Amino acid sequence: MAAEAKAPTRRVSSQRTLAELLRVIFLPLGQLFVFTVGSAAVLGLIVVVLAFLLSRSDPKIFETAVAILPQVIIDGIVRGFLFATIALGYTMVYGVLEFINFAHGEIFMVGGFVGAGVAYLLNQWGVMSTMPALLFVIIAVILGMTVSGLLAMGTERIAYRPLRNAPRLVPLISAIGMSLVLQDTVRMISTNTPLGFNARFETPDFGKAFQLASIPLGERSIPVLIGPKAVIFIVAALLMLLALNYLVNATRLGKAIRAVAQDRATASLMGINVNQIISLTFLIGGALGGAAGVLFGMNIGTVNPYMGFIPGIKAFTAAVLGGIGNITGAMVGGIVLGFLEAFVASYLSLFTGGAFSGASYADIAAFSILILILIFRPEGLLGEATTQKV
Amino acid sequence: MATSSPQTGGTGAWDRLSRLLGRGPGGYAFLSLYLLITSLMLLLNPRTSLLTDIVFILFLLLVLIIYRTRVHLGFKVALGMVALGVVLPYFGTLNPYYIDVATQAGIYVALALGLNVVVGFAGLLDLGYVAFYAVGAYIWSIFSTPQISTMISGAVPVPSVWFYGFILVGLMIGGVFGVLLGLPVLRLRGDYLAIVTLGFGEVIRVLAENLDKPINITNGAQGIKDIARPPLFFSGALTAIGLKLDDNQLYQFFFYFLVLVIVLITVMIVGRLKNSRIGRAWTAIREDETAAIAQGIPLVRMKLMAFGVGASFAGTMGVVFAAKQLFINPPTFDLLTSISILSMVILGGLGNIPGVILGAVLVTLLNLNILPRIAEILRSAKSAGLPIPQSFDPTQYQRLLFGLLLILMMIFRPEGILPEDRRRQELHEDEDEPSEESAEATT
Numbered sequence A: 001m002a003a004e005a006k007a008p009t010r011r012v013s014s015q016r017t018l019a020e021l022l023r024v025i026f027l028p029l030g031q032l033f034v035f036t037v038g039s040a041a042v043l044g045l046i047v048v049v050l051a052f053l054l055s056r057s058d059p060k061i062f063e064t065a066v067a068i069l070p071q072v073i074i075d076g077i078v079r080g081f082l083f084a085t086i087a088l089g090y091t092m093v094y095g096v097l098e099f100i101n102f103a104h105g106e107i108f109m110v111g112g113f114v115g116a117g118v119a120y121l122l123n124q125w126g127v128m129s130t131m132p133a134l135l136f137v138i139i140a141v142i143l144g145m146t147v148s149g150l151l152a153m154g155t156e157r158i159a160y161r162p163l164r165n166a167p168r169l170v171p172l173i174s175a176i177g178m179s180l181v182l183q184d185t186v187r188m189i190s191t192n193t194p195l196g197f198n199a200r201f202e203t204p205d206f207g208k209a210f211q212l213a214s215i216p217l218g219e220r221s222i223p224v225l226i227g228p229k230a231v232i233f234i235v236a237a238l239l240m241l242l243a244l245n246y247l248v249n250a251t252r253l254g255k256a257i258r259a260v261a262q263d264r265a266t267a268s269l270m271g272i273n274v275n276q277i278i279s280l281t282f283l284i285g286g287a288l289g290g291a292a293g294v295l296f297g298m299n300i301g302t303v304n305p306y307m308g309f310i311p312g313i314k315a316f317t318a319a320v321l322g323g324i325g326n327i328t329g330a331m332v333g334g335i336v337l338g339f340l341e342a343f344v345a346s347y348l349s350l351f352t353g354g355a356f357s358g359a360s361y362a363d364i365a366a367f368s369i370l371i372l373i374l375i376f377r378p379e380g381l382l383g384e385a386t387t388q389k390v
Numbered sequence B: 001m002a003t004s005s006p007q008t009g010g011t012g013a014w015d016r017l018s019r020l021l022g023r024g025p026g027g028y029a030f031l032s033l034y035l036l037i038t039s040l041m042l043l044l045n046p047r048t049s050l051l052t053d054i055v056f057i058l059f060l061l062l063v064l065i066i067y068r069t070r071v072h073l074g075f076k077v078a079l080g081m082v083a084l085g086v087v088l089p090y091f092g093t094l095n096p097y098y099i100d101v102a103t104q105a106g107i108y109v110a111l112a113l114g115l116n117v118v119v120g121f122a123g124l125l126d127l128g129y130v131a132f133y134a135v136g137a138y139i140w141s142i143f144s145t146p147q148i149s150t151m152i153s154g155a156v157p158v159p160s161v162w163f164y165g166f167i168l169v170g171l172m173i174g175g176v177f178g179v180l181l182g183l184p185v186l187r188l189r190g191d192y193l194a195i196v197t198l199g200f201g202e203v204i205r206v207l208a209e210n211l212d213k214p215i216n217i218t219n220g221a222q223g224i225k226d227i228a229r230p231p232l233f234f235s236g237a238l239t240a241i242g243l244k245l246d247d248n249q250l251y252q253f254f255f256y257f258l259v260l261v262i263v264l265i266t267v268m269i270v271g272r273l274k275n276s277r278i279g280r281a282w283t284a285i286r287e288d289e290t291a292a293i294a295q296g297i298p299l300v301r302m303k304l305m306a307f308g309v310g311a312s313f314a315g316t317m318g319v320v321f322a323a324k325q326l327f328i329n330p331p332t333f334d335l336l337t338s339i340s341i342l343s344m345v346i347l348g349g350l351g352n353i354p355g356v357i358l359g360a361v362l363v364t365l366l367n368l369n370i371l372p373r374i375a376e377i378l379r380s381a382k383s384a385g386l387p388i389p390q391s392f393d394p395t396q397y398q399r400l401l402f403g404l405l406l407i408l409m410m411i412f413r414p415e416g417i418l419p420e421d422r423r424r425q426e427l428h429e430d431e432d433e434p435s436e437e438s439a440e441a442t443t
Helices: A002-015 A018-054 A059-097 A104-125 A133-163 A169-191 A228-250 A252-262 A264-269 A274-300 A309-322 A327-351 A358-376 B012-021 B024-044 B050-068 B073-094 B096-121 B130-144 B147-151 B160-185 B190-210 B235-240 B247-274 B277-287 B289-294 B299-325 B335-348 B353-383 B398-412 B422-427 B435-442
Strands: A210-217 A220-226
Touching: A018 A059, A018 A228, A018 A327, A059 A104, A059 A210, A059 A220, A059 A228, A059 A252, A059 A274, A059 A309, A059 A327, A104 A133, A104 A169, A104 A274, A104 A309, A133 A169, A133 A228, A133 A274, A133 B398, A169 A309, A169 B190, A169 B335, A169 B398, A228 A252, A228 A274, A228 A327, A252 A264, A252 A274, A264 A274, A309 A327, A309 A358, A309 B190, A327 A358, A358 B160, A358 B190, B012 B024, B024 B050, B024 B073, B050 B073, B050 B096, B050 B353, B073 B096, B073 B247, B096 B247, B096 B277, B096 B299, B096 B335, B096 B353, B130 B147, B130 B160, B130 B190, B130 B299, B130 B335, B160 B190, B160 B299, B190 B335, B235 B247, B247 B277, B247 B299, B247 B353, B277 B289, B277 B299, B289 B299, B335 B353, B335 B398, B353 B398
Parallel strands: none
Antiparallel strands: A210 A220
16 A cells, blocks of 8 residues: 555656756755855945944954954854754754754764764774874764764654653653753763763864965954865765755655655555654754764864753754754754854954953844744744644 | 542552541641651751651651641641741751751742743743843842942942842842743744743843943852841840850741741742632633633733743742852853753642642752762762762762653653642532642641
8 A cells, every 4th residue: 555655756756857856956055055145245244334333433443344254254154054954953853743852952962972982982093193084074974973863763762752742842841851861961971981071072183274365454464264174064064955955855755754744644644654754854853963063073172061052052043043844944044143143253342342252142142033033034034934723 | 630649549548548647637646746756857866868858858748748638727827837937947956957958949949839830820831930030139149249339330239138128129120021031922832932931041141141341240250249148137036035046047047937938928929820810811821822812811911921920939039049148150040940940840740839849849859968868878889899980979960860850750740740630629629628728828
């Protein structure tokens, strides 16, 4: 029976032309590009105008503001891709279950720890220094993805599946509990192993940062740098987006996932194993989170058990900003949020004469965005307005 | 829902026992004996130990048992007053640690009752509840210390007797902040609301950490120290009747009784609210928002009221907490505190006042007594040569504990230890005493 139900779908998907397929897969990249350039341009313009207005009192502000602009944009992209990759996991799970997987930030953190653990072991065996950097990245990312994906699947099996038909707050509270349990379990493991609470993430030498440009400012010149790790991060994030888009929009598994997201009961009547699809959704989302964790840890150099919480909340904000349930939306939301944070972090103290520290108020900016979006455009940048079912 | 309350659920021996001891002469004898035995056990062996902890918990459970037993209301009140007003403070003179624990438990009871209004009655999951507590605490800390002079030049700290006035100020400011948070999030449902309130809690903490520039309002990450305590107006009277206690002990008693009084008032208010028109409107909103609107319930006003009422208890307790603690800093008000209050509410029973009180007391005691005691035992086991990891300290694993508590409760008993007994009340209306009256009297 299942085979009969699936036979027509195979015919339909084979009818799809190559051009259509390419459009489905690469259109999101175009959207992402537009939003990246757009938000960078808008925020850059605001900064320039503000700097110009402020430069009457202090002429140096304008010069400094413009000189650091390219670096801020690059930081924004790196930050944005971090939020974006985590947001993918939130949005996948939300799309299918309409459930905020509160523990997703911790899945991300576990990925970081797996990476740090792999790096520690490789260092112990003495193969780290002789290893090509890219090979190390691939090994660490694959291991991180495996562990995080399986862990996400396990949490779903243990803490969410028994509550699937309960009122909505019940699985949410369970997820909060899961998040706390994961934090402390990882802490228990890491403090009782040589890793320690703040585990160092050793990496092979990636080489020097690429200098994209150099901006003269008075006598000095400010270089615009992008580290090789950041480049790897961005490339990996783009690959993940492409792969996910392909998976969801062009494969049979993706069709099953979309069917379950749309209507669970009908999907199960069509011969789709709903439990299995939900498990797979968690596996995929968790694997993406794990990869983000490894890449993030590599970028920062240390990981700790509580590091997943704030990026997790911000990634959720990003997912809501882009339109929760929408994969490209999550990426776009992440990028926009990343830019916004980078701009606030860099310019707030400059514009207020050091009165407000930008780095801490960046968090407030992120949460304010969340509140504003939920009030004025709850469907997000790319989402569709939904009417509420009674 | 209410399947396993001691009075209706049990079978066989338990049923007979509870019928024997739950009412009539058996009840009076049982309660008096229980109080006598636990009090004697406490007073004869006041050393801090795991055994004392367990006896202490049993002693506090008396309040719940009094509430559950069907005896004369006057007897309940008298017994409750003896237990909480005489025996416990006297035990406190023997071992000051426990009266501190009791005060802390009382503070958490009031907080949990406030959160229960928002989460339990109105069904709005608030993960930033501790923000209101922080607001109350910071209000008193700023105005009672020289911090006020760094904020407004020329201003001097208020006299410490204003503490009583500031309890009301904390109440109002808490309420105002509750409504302010409520306004933007009114349209959100369930899980979105949770995340936004969580964000709000973090924003308040970050503000507390960073508002030392450009104007020094909160003194940033260093926190505020030397917070004023109210004058001890009753110390003269106590020396007159021959009680000689040093100031520290007097303050312990003062805060214990203050918290006790506030908790009683809170229980009264919350109990009255629950069975009022407002409380029924909240229940309606919790059960089905759309149906509630259709019934003509003013959704906006009711939700804002839930936020405001819940937050005002936290604001009040914040003022008391700051004065009791003498020192506050931003990490005191982190997300973990919000979540621990939430787990108290959930453990005890969402929406049910006695349940929430039980949950708050249990979690506080678990946190302050049982975990350190287990840590001690583990330490001695380690020195005896048992293979226990070097850096394993149970007191450091509160997150694990709260997390497991939340997951297990959600999976196995989402209604809590003492579920709301709305249904039971309806079924046994004629034989039951009005529950909020006995709650007022005994808790």
